[in-house]
Amino acid sequence: MIVYLKTNTSTTQIAEMQLHLKQAGFESYLVQQPNICMVPALKDPSIIERFPFISGFKLISTAYQLSSNEYKNETLFEVNGVQVGSNFANIIAGPCSVESEEQIFETAAFLHKNNIKFIRGGAYKPRTSPYSFRGLGKEGLKLLQEAAKQYKLNVVTELMDLSLLDEVMAYSDVIQIGSRNMANFYMLSELGKINKPILLKRGMQAKVNEWLLAADYIMSSGNEKIILCERGIRSFDPMSRNVMDVAVIPLIQSLSHLPIIADPSHGTGDSKLVPIMAKASMVAGANGLMIEIHPNPSEALSDAKQALNFTDFETLLSDLEVLKPAIKKPIDASYSVFI
Amino acid sequence: MIVYLKTNTSTTQIAEMQLHLKQAGFESYLVQQPNICMVPALKDPSIIERFPFISGFKLISTAYQLSSNEYKNETLFEVNGVQVGSNFANIIAGPCSVESEEQIFETAAFLHKNNIKFIRGGAYKPRTSPYSFRGLGKEGLKLLQEAAKQYKLNVVTELMDLSLLDEVMAYSDVIQIGSRNMANFYMLSELGKINKPILLKRGMQAKVNEWLLAADYIMSSGNEKIILCERGIRSFDPMSRNVMDVAVIPLIQSLSHLPIIADPSHGTGDSKLVPIMAKASMVAGANGLMIEIHPNPSEALSDAKQALNFTDFETLLSDLEVLKPAIKKPIDASYSVFI
Amino acid sequence: MIVYLKTNTSTTQIAEMQLHLKQAGFESYLVQQPNICMVPALKDPSIIERFPFISGFKLISTAYQLSSNEYKNETLFEVNGVQVGSNFANIIAGPCSVESEEQIFETAAFLHKNNIKFIRGGAYKPRTSPYSFRGLGKEGLKLLQEAAKQYKLNVVTELMDLSLLDEVMAYSDVIQIGSRNMANFYMLSELGKINKPILLKRGMQAKVNEWLLAADYIMSSGNEKIILCERGIRSFDPMSRNVMDVAVIPLIQSLSHLPIIADPSHGTGDSKLVPIMAKASMVAGANGLMIEIHPNPSEALSDAKQALNFTDFETLLSDLEVLKPAIKKPIDASYSVFI
Amino acid sequence: MIVYLKTNTSTTQIAEMQLHLKQAGFESYLVQQPNICMVPALKDPSIIERFPFISGFKLISTAYQLSSNEYKNETLFEVNGVQVGSNFANIIAGPCSVESEEQIFETAAFLHKNNIKFIRGGAYKPRTSPYSFRGLGKEGLKLLQEAAKQYKLNVVTELMDLSLLDEVMAYSDVIQIGSRNMANFYMLSELGKINKPILLKRGMQAKVNEWLLAADYIMSSGNEKIILCERGIRSFDPMSRNVMDVAVIPLIQSLSHLPIIADPSHGTGDSKLVPIMAKASMVAGANGLMIEIHPNPSEALSDAKQALNFTDFETLLSDLEVLKPAIKKPIDASYSVFI
Incomplete structure (x- = not known):
């Protein structure tokens, strides 16, 4: 249950209510301090309605609460305008891994030329084998940030472990949580305490309920800037890296207020299929794309098979132009347009 | 290996070559009599190259042979023009099951009005429970054919068992093989002997290789008029009836010459998602759609949740108009255009 | 709902009741004529309780009805004693396919020597590729029956298509329905009309509910002699042919009165793992085993990797002796013991 | 490739060789300092064979190297004797979560009475929902350790995040890595640097290759004390929490020297099935069991459905006695027996 508090409610009053709830056996979460408090297990408001600073209640019918569209209609925030x-x-586009200064600056320049606003790039890479290239580490983060600054891009990069949080905070604008960490609940709670948008990829075996509950982990700790990202699920046919669950895009949108983007690079694992699935995802209503590109895919140190070269990426962008009447959402709209 | 025969090769000559192959341990298949003979296990042509009526050889690199695009570039046939x-x-659109004369004539009239050329409808229904409505049987087939005749539609209906083949042949223009029969190999071989297009749905757990080999069962028995149909695969999240594998559409098209259509009704099991996934599939390159519609979905005797009402289907058709620049294929083109 | 009828109820009386039910919108099934009639959708007995020949009612709480252990406690029948x-x-043991007179007689003699009572062997083989060995057909069935007769074995063989039913009936004692036909509902209904035990393998992605409903297809048409068989389900790791769901054995036994055996040959696809999983399955409570054996596995024309040689099969049998205190069920008990 | 070094090789010599390898493009790992160095990508020894302190080479044929049984035949270590x-x-047995002093001491006393040597219990719990009981935290760890000390048990508890490593190190004897962290590669590398056994659960959709590579992450960082644990994989039937892949036990044992135990509590999610699957796993060769027990399962704060009560656990122990001739491995053998 969402408990709405009057605007002038004091910290002391809230603490008193929370103590009362705890004694009655209910955990509560201050979501949008000081206006909203959530008490997930509470079904009957009579237990607290006597507090005069409560202005209203809303019962949410699903296990996930804050990511539900019963909690709010819309998510809207801005990343550097x-x-x-x-x-x-x-x-969002960029290489799987930051590999060299040349590679990342060339990519950033290319993105800037095409009016893209977000660059992705991995510095700490989750690799199935310990004997594969694991990224340049902090050096990679620095290069990524420098290139982004020069070309006015926002940085999206993955946080592999909480011990790297300060470092990743310092060098990024959006923090990506990879598929393997979607159910790393301890990390998710900590991410609720920071003020930076979180790109939360779907676990490769995550049910929709589980994914939205993962978002609730972040939100119930205080951070409501979340972007979901479908990146393919594991299935039975070894011919494909993953099966991209395009239908989960409109399904999530019917359940949640959170934006959901598509990552057809991991979703298919095959650069021949990436542009096609990018377009299909946008027509299915995705709130954007995350695409792996590389100046020279065949020489990429990781995920070489799924990276687009620059030409193919530009073709995709012009194909998306053709689809604009069906897409209906402004892409990379700048803040000033709306003020 | 595909063995090409000169056009005036006699039946006796072919029989002699096949006997020679058999003695050498190789099964052979007359595919497009009398021009083409396939010998799947043959890698080395020296064993038969002495036959003077052989005009050429082509080795096909995949386990599936005749459905491969190494065998031919394109499939093209016509169904009543x-x-x-x-x-x-x-x-292709229509109800899950033929339920009554009124229902099927109303649907046929509606399709005709919207320039649709194919009507679907089940008369013998594969239902998970023996205690569910199993269709009207032969009576349903008759109603379907009458409605189709009156409104100049082609009939697509499912063959559940070979014992019903004569009946289904008599009342249909395209024979649908459902997901549960995709690996019914005995049936597939028999379908290779008839002269009617086969709509071959993907098994709910079928790998791409297995699906194309199922097509090869039909083709190696002589019938090359096949339409593949993606209808969703089984996965781990009970929230969705199936996961629609949209990427399999361009993947199949990169491997095979066979057309592949999308069935978002079974692919999603949810009428809210059907139009969205129909559009996404067409943008992904599908050679068409199979959509369940019903004059009054809430009263449908089967698959009520996934049927579109007429209004939503018309909205989908007009949305597809907007997407035409991205679709690039003529839809329901009539034969006369090409002669 | 199960409706129990008094023993002297006449055919006319039953027909009258069924007509009354039909007019009220309820399908009914005569299960054990003339004692039991099932009306799956009926929840409220008041609609028919006025018929004086009804002796009782039992509501069954699951979608599957006749395979539920709410319908009966136990299944017991005999196959030639x-x-x-x-x-x-x-x-049950024997080769994947009947390949030659020598192979099948050698196998039969070996089974007889080891007191085995059931021989398996395929004559019509469901092969993923049309270009693989598909079995000897009727010739194979004949050889199998001759070998079985000489060595006092019961024949278990697969029915691939209803058009082969008479042939398979003539040459077998137990009819096997393979994984690919578990959801071939038309075939299942027809198998309910014959008087021969059915070995019903689990579909490779069949849920427990679906499997038991498939058994209900057979039972509601009149045949209650069913043996279920777990043979592995499809999963995501290409390292294994299938994942053997051992826990489904006790799960089914907690839901159903039907016996369930294990097929570790298909369940694992690996002869190294077969004896281990056979033992694990028996300790998990399986009502038996189906094992592929071959005089010379490396020369088998199908499933060579998973067939045991004779020595390894005898080792398995003596290992099962050690496990007898844990198995607790008589194995291949002959009928005379119990009269 | 494994490179064996003579016993008196100096640190300087090794450093020289590693530098040489790096310049040639090869990463190397000192595995059992100073005897063994691994160079995963090296196939041709000629590049380093000139170093006189090298005593031999062994090429390992799989992607996973150190967990392969080509690296060593056997794993053997002791935990407090x-x-x-x-x-x-x-x-290993104990509650899902440490809930109270009474609960954990009662459980420890019970285990001690039954000669069990390892107690499990969660203090930081990975829960799908942020609104479920997440464990007592550090307080729980303390209670667990106190109970274990009093009853001479070893503590097995889960590490949810690296930031808790020091705490978990201080209170446990074996560190459990849960299913959701199996692919948390950064964490795995750090666990290679500690001197405590790691119980590495299989990810819920982890392929065998991926699981062994996860073990390689730990081993290549220096820690070879690893116990694998099968705990069920995710599949398509919502009737079961997981599908327990019993066959993976002998499969892993044919590929790796690492011990592998079974967790039928998570593997089935159903206390009725737990003892049966425990026995089946032991007969399949498991190197042990991890079982959830609770003094009063119906009141458990987490995983109530899968916990055994004390009586059922004792029945399981006596059933295992019956199976001893088939199990063939000493259970909880104390060190002194072997010296």
Whole structure:
């Protein structure tokens, strides 16, 4: 149950209510301090309605609470002046791994030329084998940030472990949580305490309920800037790296206010299929795309098979132009347009 | 290996070559009599190259042979004057089950009004429970054919068992093989002996290789008029009836010359998602759609949750108009255009 | 709902009741004529309780009705004097395919020597590729029956298509329905009309509910002699042919009165793992085993990797002796013991 | 490739060789300092064979290297005097979560009475929902350790995040890595640097290759004390929490020297099935069991459905006695027996 508090409620009053709830056996979460308090297990408001500073109640019917569209209609925030949210779309592109200064600056320049606002790049890479290239580490983060600054891009990069949080905070604008960490609940709770948008990829075996509950971990700790990202699920046919669950995009949108983007690079694992699935995802209503590109895919140190070269990425962008009447959402809209 | 025969090769000559192959341990298949003979296990042509009526050889690199695009570039055939094939698209719509004369005539009239050329409808229904409505049987087939005749539609209906083949042949224009029969190999071989297009749905757990080998069962028995249909695969999240594998559409098209259509009704099991996934599939390159519609979905005797009402289906059709620049294939093109 | 009828109820009386039910919108099934009639959708007996020949009602709480252990406690039948049922166990062994007279007679002699009562062997083989060995057909069935007769074995063989039913009936004692046909509902209904035990393998992605409903298809048409067989389900790791769901054995036994045996040959696809999983399955409570054996596995024309040689099969049998205190069920008990 | 070094090789010599390898493009790992160095990508020894302190080479044929049985035949270590390894078995039991002093001391006393040597219990719980009981935290760890000390038990508890490593190190004897962290590669590398056994659960959709590579992450960082644990994989039937992959036990044992135990509590999610699957796993060769027990399962704060009560656990122990001739491995053998 969502408990709405009057605007002038004091910290002491809230603490008193929370103590009362705890004694009655209910955990509570201050979500949008000081206006909203959530008490997930509470079904009957009579237990607290006597507190005079409560202005209203709303019961949410699903296990996930804060990510539900019963909690709010819309998510909207901005990243350095670019609109992100359930009625907008954004394109994020860049290499799987930051490999060299040349590679990342060339990529950043290319993105800038094409009016892209977000660059992705991994510095600490989750690799199935310990004997594969694991990224340049902090050096990679620095290069990524420098290139982004020069070309006015926002940085999206993955946080592999909480012990790297300060480092990743310092060098990024959006923090990506990879598929393997979607159910790393301890990490998710900690991410609720920071003020930076979180790109939360779907676990490779995550049910929709589990994914939204993962978002609730972040939200119930205080951070409501979340972007979901479908990146393919594991299935039975070894011919494909993953099966991209395109239908989960409109399904999530019917359940949640959170924006959801598509990552057809991991979703298919095959650069031949990436542009096609990017377009299909946008037509299915995705709030954007995350695409792996590389100046020279065949020489990429990781995920070489799924990276687009620059030409193919530009073709995709112009194909998306053709689809604009069907997409209906502004892509990478800048904040100023709306003020 | 495909063995090409000169055009004037006699039946006796072919029989002699096949006997020679058999004695050497090789099964052979007359595919497009009398021009083409396939010998799947043959890698080395020296064993038969002495036959003077052989004009050439082609080794095919995959386990599936005749469905491979190494065998041919394109499939093209017509169904009562409507073009079907790898460069065309078709829309098939209709109820899950034929339920009554009124229902099927109303649906047929509606399809005719919207220039649709194919009507679907089940008369013998594969139901998980023996205690569910199993269809009207022969009576349903008759109603379906009458409605189709009156409104100039082609009939697509499912063959559940070979013992019903004569009946289904008599009342249909395209024979649908459902997901549960995709690996019914005995049936597939028999379908290779008839001269009617086969709509071959993907098994709910079928790998791409297995699906194309199922097509090879039909083709190696002589019938090359096949339409593949993606209808969702089984996965781990009970929230969705199936996971629609949209990426299999371009993947199949990169491997095979066979047309592949999408069935978002079974693919999602949810009428809210059907139009969205129909559009996404068409943008992903599908050679058409199979959509369940019903005059009054809430009263449908089977699959009520996934049927579109007429209004939503018309909205989908007009949305597809907007997408035409991205679709690039003529939809339900009539034969006369090409002569 | 199960409706129990008094023993002297006439055919006319039953027909009258069924007509009354039909007019009220309820399908009914005569299960054990003339004693039991099932009306799956009926929840409220008041609609028919006025018929004086009704002796009682039982509501069954699951979608599957006749395979539920709410319908009966136990299944017990005999195959040529050998006990089969929920409190017994049986071992079925033999080659994947009947390949030659020598192979099948050698195998039969070996089984006889080891007191095995059931021989398996395929004559019509469901092969993923049309270009693989598909079995000897009727010739194979004849050889199998001759070998079985000479060595006092019961024949278990697969029915691939209803058009082969008469042939398979003539040459077998137990009819096997393979994984690919578990959801071939038309075939299942027809198998309910014959008087021969059915070995019903689990579909490779069949849920427990679906499997038991498939058994209900057979039972509601009149045949209650069913043996279920777990043979592995499809999963995501290409390292294994299938994942053997051992826990489904006790799970089914907690839901159903039907006996369930294990097929570790298909369950693992690996002859190294077969004996281990055979033992684990028996300790998990299986009502028997189906094992592929071959005089010379490396030369088998199908499933060579998973067939045991004779020595390894004898080792398995003596290992099972050690496990007898844990198995607790008589194996291949002959009928005379119990009269 | 494994590079064996003569016993008197100096640190300087090794450093020189590693530098040479790095310049040639090869990463190397000192595994058992100073005897063994691994160079995963090296196939041709000529590049370093000139170093006189190299005594031999061994090429390992799989992607996973150190967990392969080509690297070593056997794993053997002890935990406070109890033998653990590929030829031994151990039983770990205890509650899902430490809930109270009373609960954990009662459980510990019970285990002690039954000669069990390892107690499990969660203090930081990975829960799908943020609104479920997440464990007592550090307080729980303390209670667990106190109870274990009093009753001479070893503590097995889960590490949810690296930031809790020091705490968990201080209170446990074996560190459990849960299913959701199996692919948390950064954490795995750090665990290679500690001197405490790691119980590495299989990810819920982890392929065998991926699981062994996860073990390689730990081993290549220096820690070879690893116990694998099968705990069920995710599949398509919502009737079961997981599908327990019993066959993976002998499969892993044919590939790796690492011991592998079974967790039928998570593997089935159903206390009715737990003892049956525990026995089946032991007969399949498992190196032990991890079982959830609770003094009063119906009141458990987490995983109530899968916990055994004390009576059922004792029945399981006596059933295992019956199976001893088939199990063949000493269970919880104490170190003194072997010296």
